Amino acid sequence: MRAVGGGWWRGRRLSLRARLMLLGVVGLAMGLALGGVVLVAALGLALQRAVDAGAMETARGVATLIDEQGAPPDPVPVAGVDVVVQVIDDQSRIRSASINADRLSPLLTDADLARVRAGERLYVDGTDAGAPGTLRVVAVTAGPPTARLTVLVARSTTAVVQSVALVRTTVMVAFPLLVVVLAAVAWRVIGATLRPVEALRRGAEEITGGALRGRLPVPAAHDEIHRLAVTLNGMLDRLAGARARQRAFVADAAHELRSPLANMRTQLEVAQRLGPATDWPVVADDLLTDTERLARLVDDLLLLARADEAAADPAGTSVGRPGRRAAAVDLGDLVADLAARYPAPPVVVRPPAAPCRTRGDADALCRVVANLLDNAVRHARTRVEVAVGPGGPAGDPVVTVTDDGAGIPAADRDRVFDRFTRL
Numbered sequence: 001m002r003a004v005g006g007g008w009w010r011g012r013r014l015s016l017r018a019r020l021m022l023l024g025v026v027g028l029a030m031g032l033a034l035g036g037v038v039l040v041a042a043l044g045l046a047l048q049r050a051v052d053a054g055a056m057e058t059a060r061g062v063a064t065l066i067d068e069q070g071a072p073p074d075p076v077p078v079a080g081v082d083v084v085v086q087v088i089d090d091q092s093r094i095r096s097a098s099i100n101a102d103r104l105s106p107l108l109t110d111a112d113l114a115r116v117r118a119g120e121r122l123y124v125d126g127t128d129a130g131a132p133g134t135l136r137v138v139a140v141t142a143g144p145p146t147a148r149l150t151v152l153v154a155r156s157t158t159a160v161v162q163s164v165a166l167v168r169t170t171v172m173v174a175f176p177l178l179v180v181v182l183a184a185v186a187w188r189v190i191g192a193t194l195r196p197v198e199a200l201r202r203g204a205e206e207i208t209g210g211a212l213r214g215r216l217p218v219p220a221a222h223d224e225i226h227r228l229a230v231t232l233n234g235m236l237d238r239l240a241g242a243r244a245r246q247r248a249f250v251a252d253a254a255h256e257l258r259s260p261l262a263n264m265r266t267q268l269e270v271a272q273r274l275g276p277a278t279d280w281p282v283v284a285d286d287l288l289t290d291t292e293r294l295a296r297l298v299d300d301l302l303l304l305a306r307a308d309e310a311a312a313d314p315a316g317t318s319v320g321r322p323g324r325r326a327a328a329v330d331l332g333d334l335v336a337d338l339a340a341r342y343p344a345p346p347v348v349v350r351p352p353a354a355p356c357r358t359r360g361d362a363d364a365l366c367r368v369v370a371n372l373l374d375n376a377v378r379h380a381r382t383r384v385e386v387a388v389g390p391g392g393p394a395g396d397p398v399v400t401v402t403d404d405g406a407g408i409p410a411a412d413r414d415r416v417f418d419r420f421t422r423l
Helices: 002-013 017-070 110-117 157-209 223-275 280-312 331-339 362-380
Strands: 083-088 095-097 120-125 136-142 149-157 325-329 347-350 359-360 383-392 397-403
Touching: 017 083, 017 136, 017 149, 017 157, 110 120, 110 136, 110 149, 136 325, 157 223, 223 280, 280 362, 325 331, 325 362, 331 347, 331 362, 331 383, 347 362, 359 362, 362 383, 362 397
Parallel strands: 347 383
Antiparallel strands: 083 095, 083 149, 120 136, 136 149, 325 359, 383 397
């Protein structure tokens, strides 16, 4: 059992090219062996049928002569030295024979004679009949009904045996040579076929080493390997995009966290230098404000990370981060609650004429509207107006925040939607 397992393990260490060639050569050898057996058998059967047909033709010719003449010719005329003819009566006596046939002893015993008269065809040893090798014996009846005669025709099968042996020897010699030649051709053809795969491997190795910029060589032939290369390049592009987003996320997070941390450190250093003169309640309020800002930033970063994870896993197969379920939200009430946190001037709420409900994540919607209000209050001159009403596709509710500030320059209106962008 260990020997078998070890052999299979060693076989698995062979290259794909060697395994394919081995499978092909084994299959070819088995196919050629089976084909050779079938060829030799079919040839032997065909030659044997030809011998039977020739013997029957000779027997029918002799029977015709007997029927025409009323008696068997003596000697019986035959063509070829490999044909032996005897005419036997009902008493198993030889009435006539060909020149090369025995006139004293019948070719067959009484039992065999009864079998061939019934239509069987037999093989007999040709030594007793003076013919080398094995003889194929057939029989037909002739003569009047009152004195029926049996015409025995024996034909040598030496030529058949020699022909079959020659073909068998040729097959046994030629087929192994053919297998060797085809194995060499298969080795070259499989190597040429797998060359694009090797190019893909080298390309992947170079990408791992950093020599290529995330691209694998695509073969010119539009086959399975071409499609594999295109798919792998698409995967590499998506991985590169994910790495770029990860680097940008880390850089943006570090940039955003640096400001509140620097403020906290500055306040603590100033308080340390002032010593007893430090107004610690004020410092504590400032630190609490910066801490809340840090908490909001951390929440924002976690939200972005979850959003990236959801975008990378649209099927929802990722685990470990439970998602929030959408619920019914009244946008009018949500906007009114958020606007109440700001002074009445400049924030003015224009309530909807009818309830504006939608389905979504209430916390995420609060975050979006709060960000809009913060930016509007920061950049408005005198007035910020918040309106809720229908206007979206299929009558969906829309929240509009308008301020009378300078607005966003036209050149930055696309860039402002990038993460952590400040104008």
